[in-house]
Amino acid sequence: MSKTVTRAQLCEAIFQEIGLSRTESAQLVELVLEEIAEALTRGETVKLSSFGSFLVREKGRRIGRNPKTGEEVPIEPRRVLVFRPSHVLREQINSALTGRAAEGGD
């Protein structure tokens, strides 16, 4: 079974590796996410080398459809966030997981 990692594990890692208190580790995790969110809200791209980049895309207005009723509904222009994983991250994940199912892993 795959597990879910949350802020708690990220805080624990900072506590272990850097030796900040748990409270301060939690604050730092929050601050990092907040700085990234703010940059994105300003419309900036956030590039984290060897991890990937987060970019904001502007979507134009288009006509969508309610799949249930078939009714046409306008979809207003909006900004969406796209994550582009780096090659390093792709490679790390792909090489770790390919063939694992065949070995009866997981």
Place this chain on the structure above:
Amino acid sequence: MIKSELVARLAEANPHLFQRDVEQIVSTIFDEIAAALARGDRVELRGFGAFSVKNRPARTGRNPRTGDQVQVEEKFVPFFKTGKELRERLNGSPGSAREPGRRAG
């Protein structure tokens, strides 16, 4: 904004920390996320978004130039889904970072 700029901003807001500690904090966070995905785990950061791994099964593809059939192997690709709160913030909704009871992955 690149990683060094993110580190600089955080260091400025936290003068009690050494810049190299801030660097290490940022690296630790993203290394942990990467390691979790490499184990096949999901990473859920409420309000920000969730990282997961999608499996793309092996398939027979085609070289669009020559039309030749090619075997494409199974692969695992990282995927990010923006959290509700961040999506709303990007579109100028009031959803602030700490709005109580309105957090969603």
